[in-house]
Amino acid sequence: MESAATTNHMEIVYERPVTLTDTPMHYCPGCGHGVVHRVLMEVINEMGIQDRTVGVAPVGCSVFAYNYMNVDMQEAAHGRASAVATGIKRVLPEKYVYSYQGDGDLAAIGTGETIHTVNRGENILMIFINNAIYGMTGGQMAPTSILGQVTSTTPYGRKSDLNGFPLKITDLVTQLPGAYYVTRQSVHTAAAVRKLKKAIEASFKYQPLKKGTCFIEVVSNCPSGWKMTPIEANAWMEKNMFPLYPIGDLKVPKQN
Amino acid sequence: MIRGTVLINRDICKGCELCIAACPQDSLGLSDQINRHGYRYVQLVQDNCTGCINCALVCPDCAITVYQEPRAKAKSSAQRVPAL
Amino acid sequence: MEPTSQRVDSSTQAETRLMKGNEALAEAAIRSGMQAYFGYPITPQSEILEYFTAEAPKHNFVVLQAESELAAINMVYGAGGAGARVMTSSSSPGISLMQEGISYMASAEIPCLVVNVQRGGPGLGTIQPAQGDYFQATKGGGHGDYRLLVLAPASVQEMADFVFDGFRLADKYRTPVLILADGALGQMMEKVVLPPSGSLPFIDKPWATTGKPASRERNILTSLHMEPEKMEEINVKLQDKYRKMQQEVRYEVIGAENPEMVIVAFGLTARICLKAIELAKERGIKVALLRPITLYPFPYDAIARLTSTAYAFLTVEMNAGQMVEDVRLAVNGKRPVYFKGRMGGMIPSPEDVLLEIETIAEKQQTTTV
Known part of the structure; x- marks a missing residue:
């Protein structure tokens, strides 16, 4: 541990939540996964629901999410996290259930499960990390890769006639009657992280109401896959991804 | 000015520098040393931290603990925001 | 009310x-x-x-x-x-x-x-x-x-x-x-x-x-x-x-004691074979049915034991010959293993099976004469 100033007479105003394990995360430097993991675990800690929460990890970079999240967890097959979460929630309807998936998992191989889970209005929280690339397998095109984006499988840039268009799956699920709360957030600034935390808090507060699916997209980065420094990656994300995936609420519960 | 400081877990810091960019006081910088994973880690370079927690919020590795001097007694603890 | x-x-x-x-x-x-x-x-x-x-x-x-x-x-x-x-x-x-x-x-x-x-x-x-x-x-x-x-x-x-x-x-x-x-x-x-x-x-x-309680x-x-x-x-x-x-292996053996021929069949096919065994009995051929009830684990030992009395095995399935490979493993070359199968949704009739039984019995007679 490093301390440049004495902490005598000071009080802790920010520390690692106990719901996050001590295991150092395997993510690349600057990756947004770590922030989302931490914020999610903070909310679970502060709401005191660790003993009533079950999470589902995906396949992708966050496949080892269960190594860091100190809650009961199941590891799903690629794309099936929301189906697994459905199975858990249906037999444990009073527990808090969330799935955590990346863009390849949720919006390519798992599109069917995603649409139908939300369409049934499963009372779960789906967290969707969109960084426009397949990180774990080495930077291939994702369904959410933007037009012109160079990836290891679109070496000349994504072309719509060849590769189709970026899939705005969050806009798609917003249209479904089973969606209760849909929002798109990011984690690139302290203010953005605060907003994400509020969105996660709201989603867990909604869950016992059994009104439908809460869906949070986090527009995030992939410094390694994009071949940029973390600072450059966040700037690229703001410039190129935010116009296509604008930050903000897409569907908020109607006031009673 | 409210005084604060940070405790950085240099063993798990990956030197991504996002905290450096997030710090409004320019209190943070990269060390010339590397940690056991080979990363240059972040450290306080100026003793002007206010304990605003921005660095900790954007840290992907949850490597930063933030401390702050207790505020004036006039402010009740209920008005204090503990983490966010 | x-x-x-x-x-x-x-x-x-x-x-x-x-x-x-x-x-x-x-x-x-x-x-x-x-x-x-x-x-x-x-x-x-x-x-x-x-x-x-x-x-x-x-x-x-x-x-x-x-x-x-x-x-x-x-x-x-x-x-x-x-x-x-x-x-x-x-x-x-x-x-x-x-x-x-x-x-x-x-x-x-x-x-x-x-x-x-x-x-x-x-x-x-x-x-x-x-x-x-x-x-x-x-x-x-x-x-x-x-x-x-x-x-x-x-x-x-x-x-x-x-x-x-x-x-x-x-x-x-x-x-x-x-x-x-x-x-x-x-x-x-x-x-x-x-x-x-x-x-x-x-x-x-x-x-x-x-949900993880504090206790674990x-x-x-x-x-x-x-x-x-x-x-x-x-x-x-x-x-x-x-x-x-x-x-947990389970199976049943039905039919002639000390059979000269053993049919191995499971599920629906086993029921058809029981009728064929009756017909064979009328023709003086002593046949028993071994019906695996668990397919995994497979009753290899039970089949192996029957090689001491039976001169031949016949496997009947509604496929191109799948379980017959396990029967061959069990018999381990000690006796010939024959196969009768129908595919694509066709069900073998007792007469189809009887014909196989008779053909095998005739072959046995010509080789032992």
Whole structure:
């Protein structure tokens, strides 16, 4: 541990939540996964629901999410996290259930499960990390890769006639009657992280109401896959991804 | 000015520098040393931290603990925001 | 007011009914204390899902029509992982789609019951009964080294009984169990004695993901272990379990004592062979039937023992010859093993089988003269 100033007479105003394990995360430097993991675990800690929460990890970079999240967890097959979460929630309807998936998992191989889970209005929280690339397998095109984006499988840039268009799956699920709360957030600034935390808090507060699916997209980065420094990656994300995936609420519960 | 400081877990810091960019006081910088994973880690370079927690919020590795001097007694603890 | 206390819940006692195989299986599942069913319609087993959806309001179980077999099996994974007594059912093409999830459950050791009411294949095939999924059922089915405990019913009664056995064995070994039936067994109506409700006890599942109390470490269900040393360890553990599962082997031998010929057949085919054995007896040929009831574990030893009296073995299947490979392994070259099969949804007749028996008997006479 490093301390440049004495902490005598000071009080802790920010520390690692106990719901996050001590295991150092395997993510690349600057990756947004770590922030989302931490914020999610903070909310679970502060709401005191660790003993009533079950999470589902995906396949992708966050496949080892269960190594860091100190809650009961199941590891799903690629794309099936929301189906697994459905199975858990249906037999444990009073527990808090969330799935955590990346863009390849949720919006390519798992599109069917995603649409139908939300369409049934499963009372779960789906967290969707969109960084426009397949990180774990080495930077291939994702369904959410933007037009012109160079990836290891679109070496000349994504072309719509060849590769189709970026899939705005969050806009798609917003249209479904089973969606209760849909929002798109990011984690690139302290203010953005605060907003994400509020969105996660709201989603867990909604869950016992059994009104439908809460869906949070986090527009995030992939410094390694994009071949940029973390600072450059966040700037690229703001410039190129935010116009296509604008930050903000897409569907908020109607006031009673 | 409210005084604060940070405790950085240099063993798990990956030197991504996002905290450096997030710090409004320019209190943070990269060390010339590397940690056991080979990363240059972040450290306080100026003793002007206010304990605003921005660095900790954007840290992907949850490597930063933030401390702050207790505020004036006039402010009740209920008005204090503990983490966010 | 109508007296409501008059109504007695008939399911608390054994009950005899005339039912379709699919419906008997579903009713037995309800009586077994099944807590969740996830499925997708496919002929010839859709009655199972229909029966559950009709009965659900009277009982306390989850039934959900999923958007695909892929989703269904992963819902089974989730619910099973959360500790529920859970099952799904499908028919051949749908079971192929479920293989990914079954492999994951075998590895993560999540107990569940899967029912395959087989139809003819390959491909979309036909909706008529077949036994073409023997290899898939008994040799793993999906990727990686794993086995399912496989029960093969031959009657509507067994369609019901094996649900209880299936759930019990799934819990005992923390493994997916497969009931390998076929379209005829699913659709035929027979008398069935249904077991009483509540007769299958529930066991503690301390590994289940039900929410982590402060008193224990978090529970993780996964099939991912990046270190090869760890993954081999998981494999060794699974193989140990499969060795222990060998004690569950079940079969029956029917027909002539000290038979000169043995037919090996399972499920529907075994019933057809019984008629053929009767016909053979009229012609003075002493034939016995060995019917494997568990296809995994397979009754290798029981078949091997019969090589001392029988001069030949005949395997009859509704496929191109799948179980016959296991029969050959059991016989181990000591006697000739013949095969009679029909494919693509065709069912062999007793006369077809009799003809095979007579041909083998004639061949035996010409070689011994």
